[in-house]
Amino acid sequence: MVQPAPDGGRGEATYNPGMRPRRGRRQPPPGPRLAPARSTRQGLGVWPFVKLKLRITANGLRGRPARVTLFVVGAFAATVLAVLGYAGFALPGLLGDERAAGMLLPFGGALLVLGWLFLPLLFFGVDESLDPARFALLPLRRRTLIAGLGVAALAGLPALATLTATAGMVDTAARLGGPLAGLAEALGVTAGLLLCVTLSRAVTSAFATALRSRRARDLATIMLAVVAASVGPLQLLLLGLLNRADWDNVAAIATVAGWTPLGAPYSMGLDVVAGRAWAVPIKLVIVLAAVGGLVWWWSRTLEQAMAGTATSGGRGPAARADGRGPVDQLMFRWWPRTRFGALVARETRYWWRENRRRAGLVALTMAGLFLPLTSALGPVTGMAGGMAFLVGAIAPVALSNQFGYDGSAYATNLSIGIPGRLEIHSRAAAHALFTVPLLVLVAVLAGAISGQPARIPAHLGTLFAVYGTGLALMLPISVRAAYALPESTGPFAVTSGGGLAKGLPSLAGMIGGLLGALPVVLAGYLLGTAWTWAGLPIGLGYGAAAYLVGSGIAGDLLDRRMPEVLAAVTPR
Amino acid sequence: MTLPEQRTGQMAPAMSVRGLVKHFDTKLAVSGVDLDVPAGSFYGLLGPNGAGKTTTLSMAVGLLRPDAGQAFLLGYDVWQAPVQAKSLVGVLPEGSRMFDRLSGPELLAYQGLLRGMPAATVDQRSRDLLDVLELGVDNRTLVVDYSAGMKKKIGLACALLHAPRLLVLDEPFEAVDPVSAALIRDILQRYVAGGGTVVFSSHVLEVVERLCSHVAIMSDGVLRMHGALDDVRAGRPLQDVFVQVVGGRVATGSELAWL
Numbered sequence: 001m002v003q004p005a006p007d008g009g010r011g012e013a014t015y016n017p018g019m020r021p022r023r024g025r026r027q028p029p030p031g032p033r034l035a036p037a038r039s040t041r042q043g044l045g046v047w048p049f050v051k052l053k054l055r056i057t058a059n060g061l062r063g064r065p066a067r068v069t070l071f072v073v074g075a076f077a078a079t080v081l082a083v084l085g086y087a088g089f090a091l092p093g094l095l096g097d098e099r100a101a102g103m104l105l106p107f108g109g110a111l112l113v114l115g116w117l118f119l120p121l122l123f124f125g126v127d128e129s130l131d132p133a134r135f136a137l138l139p140l141r142r143r144t145l146i147a148g149l150g151v152a153a154l155a156g157l158p159a160l161a162t163l164t165a166t167a168g169m170v171d172t173a174a175r176l177g178g179p180l181a182g183l184a185e186a187l188g189v190t191a192g193l194l195l196c197v198t199l200s201r202a203v204t205s206a207f208a209t210a211l212r213s214r215r216a217r218d219l220a221t222i223m224l225a226v227v228a229a230s231v232g233p234l235q236l237l238l239l240g241l242l243n244r245a246d247w248d249n250v251a252a253i254a255t256v257a258g259w260t261p262l263g264a265p266y267s268m269g270l271d272v273v274a275g276r277a278w279a280v281p282i283k284l285v286i287v288l289a290a291v292g293g294l295v296w297w298w299s300r301t302l303e304q305a306m307a308g309t310a311t312s313g314g315r316g317p318a319a320r321a322d323g324r325g326p327v328d329q330l331m332f333r334w335w336p337r338t339r340f341g342a343l344v345a346r347e348t349r350y351w352w353r354e355n356r357r358r359a360g361l362v363a364l365t366m367a368g369l370f371l372p373l374t375s376a377l378g379p380v381t382g383m384a385g386g387m388a389f390l391v392g393a394i395a396p397v398a399l400s401n402q403f404g405y406d407g408s409a410y411a412t413n414l415s416i417g418i419p420g421r422l423e424i425h426s427r428a429a430a431h432a433l434f435t436v437p438l439l440v441l442v443a444v445l446a447g448a449i450s451g452q453p454a455r456i457p458a459h460l461g462t463l464f465a466v467y468g469t470g471l472a473l474m475l476p477i478s479v480r481a482a483y484a485l486p487e488s489t490g491p492f493a494v495t496s497g498g499g500l501a502k503g504l505p506s507l508a509g510m511i512g513g514l515l516g517a518l519p520v521v522l523a524g525y526l527l528g529t530a531w532t533w534a535g536l537p538i539g540l541g542y543g544a545a546a547y548l549v550g551s552g553i554a555g556d557l558l559d560r561r562m563p564e565v566l567a568a569v570t571p572r
Numbered sequence: 573m574t575l576p577e578q579r580t581g582q583m584a585p586a587m588s589v590r591g592l593v594k595h596f597d598t599k600l601a602v603s604g605v606d607l608d609v610p611a612g613s614f615y616g617l618l619g620p621n622g623a624g625k626t627t628t629l630s631m632a633v634g635l636l637r638p639d640a641g642q643a644f645l646l647g648y649d650v651w652q653a654p655v656q657a658k659s660l661v662g663v664l665p666e667g668s669r670m671f672d673r674l675s676g677p678e679l680l681a682y683q684g685l686l687r688g689m690p691a692a693t694v695d696q697r698s699r700d701l702l703d704v705l706e707l708g709v710d711n712r713t714l715v716v717d718y719s720a721g722m723k724k725k726i727g728l729a730c731a732l733l734h735a736p737r738l739l740v741l742d743e744p745f746e747a748v749d750p751v752s753a754a755l756i757r758d759i760l761q762r763y764v765a766g767g768g769t770v771v772f773s774s775h776v777l778e779v780v781e782r783l784c785s786h787v788a789i790m791s792d793g794v795l796r797m798h799g800a801l802d803d804v805r806a807g808r809p810l811q812d813v814f815v816q817v818v819g820g821r822v823a824t825g826s827e828l829a830w831l
Contacts, residue, residue, distance in 0.1 A: 325695035326677035326702075326709070327685070342685035346671060346678075353673040353714070411635055411669040412730075416686045417658040563637040 044140070049148030050155045078161040085165025093172030101172050102270055103251055106258040109169070109192060109266025112162060116196035117203055132205070136306040146299050153197045163193055166266065173269025184280050185269025191287045192265030198291050202298035259283070261290035340426055343418070347430030350405070356485065357405055360398040361434055367394055368438050372446040388446035388459055389521055392466035393514045395435045396474040400506030402427055403482040408570045414562050421555030424475055428551060439463045458524055458531050461539025465520035468543020470513030472550025474506065479557045481505040484571045516546065584647045586611040586738045586769035592631050592641035594624075594793075601627045602793045604641070609771050609786070611646075611737075614764045616780035617773040619790035620818055625773035626666050626742055628790070632771075633663050633740050646737060659687070662731030664724075666742040672716035676707045676726045679715055680733055687734045694733070701729040705755065720747035728756060732763070739763065741772035745779050757783060781810045791818040 061068050089108060092101035135145055153159065166189040174182030258267035264283040271279040327337065330349075335341045351357050368391040403410055413423065443463055447456035514521075520539050524531055558565065587609040594602040602624040609615045619625045630636035632643045634650040634657065643650040648657035671679060677698060684694030702709045705725040715726055724744060731739055739760070745753050760770050761783065774780055780787055781801070787810070788798035796817045797804055805813055815822055 323710075326681040326698040327691045327695050329675065329712075330678040330681035330685075337685060337691040339686050339688060342682050346674065346682050349678070350671070350673055406671070408665075408669040409671045411665045412671060412683070413686070414635055415633060415658060415661075415663040415665065416683070417634075417654050418686065563635060566635060 044144055044148075046148045046151040049152040053152040053155060075157060078157045082161040082164035085161070086168035086171070089165065089168030090171040090175075091168075093175035096176065098176055098270075098273065099251065101176060101273075102267075103247075103254040105169050105172065105270060106254045106263030106267045109166070110257055110260070110262035112166070113192070113196055113199060113262050116158075116162070116200045132302055132306045142299055142302065146295060146302065150197060150201065150295075153201055154193070159193060159197060162196060163189070166192060169266055169269065173273060177269065177273030180277075181269045181272035184272045184277075185266075187280075187284065188265040188268035188287070191284065191291070194291050195261065195265060195287055195294075198294040198298065202294040202301070205298050205301045259286070261286055339418070340422060340429075343413075343422065343426035344430045344433075347427055348433055351430060351434055354405060357398070364391075364395055364398060364435070365438060367391060368442045369445065372442060372449050388442050389462045389466050389517075389524075390514075391442045392439060392463040392517075393470050393510050395439070395467055396431075396470035396513065397506050397510055399427065399431055399471070400474050400477055400509055401482060401485070402431075402478045403565050403569045404485045406569060407485065408566070410566050410569060414566050419555070420558030420562070421552065423558060424479075424551045424555045428471060428475065428547070435467070439467060454532055457533060458535030458539075461535035461537070462517075462520055462524045463539070464536075464543040465539040465546075466513060466517040466543070468546040469516035469550075470510060471543075472546040473509040473512045473516065475550050475554035476557055477505050477509045479554050479561060479565060482565050482568045484569050517542070584611065585609055585644075586613070586646055587615075587632055587740070587771055588644040589628070589632050590642045590644075592628060592643065593639045594627050594631060594636065595639055600793055602631070602638075605790075605793075605795050607788060607795060607798060609769060611769050612764065612767060613769055614760070614783055614785045615769070615771045616784035616787045617771065617790065618775065618777070618780055618787055618814060619773070620775060620820070623790040623818075624793040625790055627793075629740055629742055629771070629773055630665075633661060634658060635663075635665065659734075660736055661738045661740060662734065662736035664727045664731045664739070664741040664744055670715060670723070670727060670730070672718075672723075673714055675712050675714055676718070676722075676729075677702060677709060677711070679726060680729055683730045684733050689734060697733055697735075698729075701732060704759070705729055721749050721752040724748050725752060725756070728759070732759075737768060739768060739770045739772075741770065743774060744772050745774060745776055753779075777810050777814060789814060789817050 061071055089104065092098075092104055132145070132149065140148075169189055170182050170185045173185035254263070257263035258270070264286045268280045268283050271277065271283070331337065331341060331345045335345060351361060371391055372388050440460060443456050443460040446459050447453050520535075520542050523538075524535055527534075585608040587607075589605055589607050592602055592605045593600075605624075605628055607628075617625050617629070627636065631638045631641075632650065633645070634643070634654055637651070645657040646660050648660075650657045671682065674682060680698040680701065681694055684698065685691070689697075699709050701707075702711075705728070707722060707726060707729070715723060718726065724747070728741070728744065731741070744756060744760075748756065757779070760772075764770055784801050786799065787801050787804050789796045789804070797813070801810075804810070
């Protein structure tokens with residue numbers, strides 16, 4: 001989609017394919033034909049970009065009630081967060097607590113900036129409605145493009161919400177130190193928003209260029225999965241440390257943070273309050289220098305991002321002549337040469353070779369190892385075993401959209417005509433090849449950390465029961481609520497909106513699985529020593545029975561719905 | 573390369589569809605297509621982009637459930653007796669509908685074993701196909717990293733592996749270089765000469781004119797014309813017939829004078 005030139009689109013004047021946009025110096029030779037083109041480009045401000053972004057957003061919603069609902073929910077959530085943020089940041093001012101303000105503002109601000117850095121990468125994806133690559137063929141100067149994309153990024157819910165929330169800081173500064181302090185803080189908050197936007201744009205643009213090959217993208221997805229999976233445990237750890245820290249140290253760190261680009265924008269008003277007005281221009285320079293550096297970095301990587309991602313990845317380990325036949329290349333040595341064996345072998349390879357699946361496995365492993373560890377560091381050490389069963393509930397979530405991972409490749413199985421139950425059993429078996437050893441490890445770890453090795457069998461029983469009931473619910477969900485994953489070139493690109501609604505069935509399945517295994521979980525808690533050895537066989541039996549029922553339902557459902565599943569997972 | 577055995581005396585049509593209808597949301601993609609593909613024919617399904625060729629073939633081989641109508645493959649109803657129907661047919665689906673995170677040999681082994689073939693047969697035929705199509709038995713490159721032409725060739729190998737009696741190919745010559753295209757043409761001609769039946773969609777008229785014994789022309793979800801190639805052409809170039817049947821603009825007037 002291309003915005004017409006503001007001059008009303010005398011196309012021949014602006015069409016200029018051979019010329020790359022350049023900085024400064026080499027201006028095109030003046031001439032009667034080129035003159036209108038130059039004036040057009042100089043006249044192109046940032047507004048077309050903003051209008052284009054809003055138009056794309058609106059078109060994305062048109063005629064899709066589900067998308068509109070999600071957009072409204074998202075806008076509502078952003079409003080709530082913004083208001084809460086405002087209230088939180090305004091609180092020290094209301095209370096007249098200068099010390100609390102001195103800690104909350106720099107830290108809170110720094111957290112916001114980091115949020116702008118990490119949240120797009122980890123969870124939400126980057127809003128690619130204005131993908132630089134789409135401007136590659138237009139005769140735009142890089143400066144125009146940067147300004148346009150930057151302002152367009154400001155015109156969005158996240159920027160508005162951030163501005164609203166940080167306005168609470170202005171409130172606090174004004175209450176503590178009068179209008180002048182408020183003004184300084186307002187200046188800082190505005191600079192802070194610029195910092196947030198340029199930081200997130202620069203980093204994602206750099207990522208996009210760094211991750212041109214498929215291998216690099218696969219690797220990055222896994223790295224991010226590791227980071228994402230360790231955020232939760234780190235948070236617990238941090239809270240534990242904060243509980244023990246004394247506030248003077250924290251205040252000292254806050255003062256230091258106030259001189260870094262992360263905290264500087266948000267502590268300017270406080271400096272006026274504290275009578276250090278001289279610090280304001282210095283901090284402003286710090287922030288603007290950071291913004292300038294980021295813009296420079298961004299403009300450096302932008303041109304490469306505009307060239308698009310090269311599709312040809314590494315050729316991989318080609319032609320290693322070991323003389324094995326095709327069947328032996330696919331299957332493991334001891335594997336049965338049957339349909340079931342082939343299905344499981346393919347699934348097993350996919351769990352490792354497909355980056356989204358692999359990221360899921362890595363995240364699950366991290367959660368499985370950290371959950372017992374962190375709960376051991378928590379207030380009650382006995383919790384290590386108690387919390388471990390959650391891993392059994394998380395594990396089946398990876399199967400909640402198992403056909404979506406295949407995408408249109410599922411057509412292969414459909415055109416051959418694989419019976420539903422065979423399909424479901426083979427997929428569950430391949431998943432179990434990875435997860436069952438993990439569950440055993442978690443049970444052993446939990447028992448060892450909590451200092452009760454005798455309880456390991458009971459833990460394992462509980463884990464299997466939760467895993468089995470989770471599978472029983474997740475497998476029918478995977479048939480019934482399959483959805484297409486975007487065939488994206490970038491690892492962070494998401495189809496805008498819809499992620500939440502699509503994730504809901506799997507969340508419901510996880511909770512349902514926990515509830516379904518409640519008898520076994522409770523028995524594990526309440527029966528104590530009697531459960532130590534009875535727990536394993538009972539839990540195993542419970543889980544197996546639940547699995548058989550659930551997989552049977554899922555298989556029969558699949559037999560009736562195969563073409564519908566294929567249609568649902570085929571990306572459009 | 574294993575050729576299918578010579579088959580004779582095929583009376584029933586290899587593929588037969590009756591009154592196929594498919595809506596996508598509000599758009600009518602295919603409206604009431606009736607088509608018989610005689611056994612042993614080389615059948616080209618022609619049409620401009622968006623004519624409903626892929627949709628029709630998907631419904632005929634059981635990948636897409638029609639809103640109305642029936643599809644028979646070698647006498648078996650695809651939606652009533654899917655196992656029998658599918659076991660006799662090889663399909664090359666559109667685009668990248670393959671498990672492309674497997675290497676070529678792995679993909680062939682997967683296909684063969686899923687078809688219930690003995691492992692030794694799968695190995696033998698896969699080697700033959702990989703050799704003939706110059707994909708390499710020891711090539712560990714994942715199919716996702718293959719070039720477009722290689723992807724088509726491995727897809728064709730998958731469709732041929734179980735020596736089906738009917739091949740249904742969606743755009744087999746799209747994005748294929750001339751050398752690979754010639755190879756694919758040769759394989760398909762030998763297959764038909766050996767008694768097999770090929771149905772394929774295309775919008776490359778030259779290929780169709782050169783290969784096919786029968787053609788059908790679709791546009792806007794409707795079968796406009798079908799029959800033996802010479803009957804359809806009736807002495808004119810196929811290009812002229814196609815443009816006349818499909819309609820649409822083929823020349824510019826004075827609009828682009830500035831170009």
